[in-house]
Amino acid sequence: MVRILNTKQIKALDAHTIEHEPVKSIDLMERACRAFVNWFVQRIDATKKIGIVCGTGNNGGDGLGIARMLHDWGYPVKVWIVRGLVPESADFKTNLERIKGEPEIADIITESDKGLFTDRDVLIDAIFGSGLSRPADGIYAQAIRCMNETDAMRIAVDIPSGLLADNPSSGDIIKAHYTVSFQIPKLAFFFPHSHPFTGEWTTVDIGLHKDFIRQSETSHFLVTAKDITRIIRPRKRFDHKGTFGHALIIAGGYGKMGAALLASAAALRSGPGLLSVHVPKSGYTILQTALPEAMASIDTHEHFFTEAPSLEKYSTIGIGPGIGQEPATVKALAQVLANFKAPLVIDADALNILGVNPELMKRIPENSILTPHPKEFERLAGKWDNDFQRLEKQKRLASELKCVVVLKGAYSSIATPDGKVYFNPTGNPGMAKGGSGDVLTGILTGLLAQGYSAEETALAGVYLHGLAGDIGSREKGTFSLIATDLVEFLPQSFKTVLNKF
Numbered sequence: 001m002v003r004i005l006n007t008k009q010i011k012a013l014d015a016h017t018i019e020h021e022p023v024k025s026i027d028l029m030e031r032a033c034r035a036f037v038n039w040f041v042q043r044i045d046a047t048k049k050i051g052i053v054c055g056t057g058n059n060g061g062d063g064l065g066i067a068r069m070l071h072d073w074g075y076p077v078k079v080w081i082v083r084g085l086v087p088e089s090a091d092f093k094t095n096l097e098r099i100k101g102e103p104e105i106a107d108i109i110t111e112s113d114k115g116l117f118t119d120r121d122v123l124i125d126a127i128f129g130s131g132l133s134r135p136a137d138g139i140y141a142q143a144i145r146c147m148n149e150t151d152a153m154r155i156a157v158d159i160p161s162g163l164l165a166d167n168p169s170s171g172d173i174i175k176a177h178y179t180v181s182f183q184i185p186k187l188a189f190f191f192p193h194s195h196p197f198t199g200e201w202t203t204v205d206i207g208l209h210k211d212f213i214r215q216s217e218t219s220h221f222l223v224t225a226k227d228i229t230r231i232i233r234p235r236k237r238f239d240h241k242g243t244f245g246h247a248l249i250i251a252g253g254y255g256k257m258g259a260a261l262l263a264s265a266a267a268l269r270s271g272p273g274l275l276s277v278h279v280p281k282s283g284y285t286i287l288q289t290a291l292p293e294a295m296a297s298i299d300t301h302e303h304f305f306t307e308a309p310s311l312e313k314y315s316t317i318g319i320g321p322g323i324g325q326e327p328a329t330v331k332a333l334a335q336v337l338a339n340f341k342a343p344l345v346i347d348a349d350a351l352n353i354l355g356v357n358p359e360l361m362k363r364i365p366e367n368s369i370l371t372p373h374p375k376e377f378e379r380l381a382g383k384w385d386n387d388f389q390r391l392e393k394q395k396r397l398a399s400e401l402k403c404v405v406v407l408k409g410a411y412s413s414i415a416t417p418d419g420k421v422y423f424n425p426t427g428n429p430g431m432a433k434g435g436s437g438d439v440l441t442g443i444l445t446g447l448l449a450q451g452y453s454a455e456e457t458a459l460a461g462v463y464l465h466g467l468a469g470d471i472g473s474r475e476k477g478t479f480s481l482i483a484t485d486l487v488e489f490l491p492q493s494f495k496t497v498l499n500k501f
């Protein structure tokens with residue numbers, strides 16, 4: 001797990017590293033600059049004209065150190081210092097002295113300084129870093145606007161200037177194409193509204209104290225491949241189908257049998273011992289033809305889910321994709337929630353039904369997994385003003401229901417009943433297509449049936465689903481990838497994770 005720390009903690013981490021490594025503050029800054037430059041020189045051609053726009057705090061100090069190093073690498077570099085009211089930090093001063101006349105430095109003093117950077121190919125943003133405490137205004141906002149108006153590629157040092165790491169941002173913010181952040185990813189990076197500012201972001205190691213990071217309290221984590229390798233248990237020689245549970249998927253309806261097939265095919269590829277699928281009568285032939293491995297449980301209704309089958313034999317249930325919201329379906333869902341006491345996976349129309357029948361929410365078994373996309377989440381939890389508030393709502397819902405709530409999208413977030421939130425790194429916009437979510441429901445149902453905990457299931461299932469999408473889009477491209485491909489590439493996704501043993 002990568003621990004996501006807030007800016008206060010990062011400040012304490014810097015200070016701890018300086019005191020206990022020990023390393024001088026200016027030498028730590030030098031390390032940060034070198035890490036940035038290392039990233040930079042591998043990607044940006046040395047003929048490109050570089051502009052570095054610095055504040056006068058430590059982020060500006062980084063900018064000056066980077067300017068010196070890139071100049072030494074042979075890049076044509078110009079530096080601008082935004083001279084507002086921020087006092088010069090000690091390390092900024094030292095790095096300013098170290099520049100010794102080259103590269104060239106100009107001060108930005110008045111708001112009439114416009115059109116400053118137009119001849120630059122690449123602009124490095126080092127105005128504000130994690131010390132930003134309020135929206136940028138005055139001359140700072142003007143410099144940010146000037147940078148955003150150019151056609152240059154913009155690269156932010158640590159965090160785009162104007163973007164707050166731990167709170168909603170407003171005002172002018174650098175629209176970076178890339179953000180190179182020091183060691184710790186910032187919470188804002190995981191939210192949809194930050195993306196226009198961070199662009200693609202990455203972290204670079206600057207050797208901050210590892211034990212201190214491990215001991216820092218946080219409820220926010222970024223999942224890594226290693227975490228998933230630890231969760232997935234390889235099968236043993238004498239395992240048999242009884243070892244791996246019997247999953248039931250309740251999905252599909254007239255015109256939406258595809259949802260049932262996608263979820264079921266994904267479940268089959270995720271390892272449960274047995275899979276049954278409950279579909280309306282009209283789905284019988286479709287199901288039996290498309291998925292010979294699945295057993296059929298047939299509803300009494302031709303087109304809809306209207307009656308839960310007997311549920312005792314199932315280890316878990318995945319319910320929702322394509323079931324619609326007919327009154328009889330609402331009753332049937334209520335019946336399932338009344339009779340089934342083990343954790344289940346709730347998605348799509350089952351979530352929509354819960355959204356308009358909140359009394360049913362109380363019946364959801366503890367440790368179930370809910371997988372709303374943002375619109376479904378809004379129906380469950382109400383509207384939010386900003387991404388931070390959305391995260392709080394997600395945490396609250398998980399804690400109130402004592403369930404795992406997976407909010408789907410880029411960096412799907414997984415909130416657990418005990419207040420933790422895991423962000424998932426896999427997946428890509430090629431998956432933004434109808435049916436992708438049904439595949440996730442199938443994977444989660446298949447894993448839960450095998451006895452993985454709700455938290456393990458959500459972490460592994462969401463990761464494997466996104467990884468299947470990443471592997472698939474390498475072959476099919478993000479335009480052409482379809483949900484069926486996610487099922488097709490799921491075996492490679494599992495193998496990738498298991499082969500790490």
Ligand SMILES: NC(=O)C1=CN([C@@H]2O[C@H](COP(=O)(O)OP(=O)(O)OC[C@H]3O[C@@H](n4cnc5c(N)ncnc54)[C@H](OP(=O)(O)O)[C@@H]3O)[C@@H](O)[C@H]2O)[C@@H](O)CC1
Nearest residue numbers: 014029032057058059128129130131132133134135136158
């Ligand atoms: N040794 C280390 O610690 C290392 C640090 N490193 C680097 O340092 C960066 C953090 O540096 P930093 O703390 O100096 O913060 P930075 O963002 O440069 O400036 C803060 C100043 O701006 C002011 N201010 C805030 N908002 C404002 C606004 N809207 N408009 C105007 N002013 C505003 C604020 O004032 P205050 O909020 O206190 O009133 C303060 O004076 C970090 O991102 C990384 O790049 C790396 O080198 C690794 C080692």
Ligand SMILES: Nc1ncnc2c1ncn2[C@@H]1O[C@H](COP(=O)(O)OP(=O)(O)O)[C@@H](O)[C@H]1O
Nearest residue numbers: 373408409410427428429432434435436437438
């Ligand atoms: N840009 C993206 N990056 C990563 N994953 C994505 C992206 N867009 C969609 N996905 C994933 O695809 C799935 C889409 O699910 P959902 O919206 O429920 O689709 P549907 O209901 O049509 O099957 C989710 O798991 C989501 O995380």
Ligand SMILES: [K+]
Nearest residue numbers: 125128159161
């Ligand atoms: K910056």
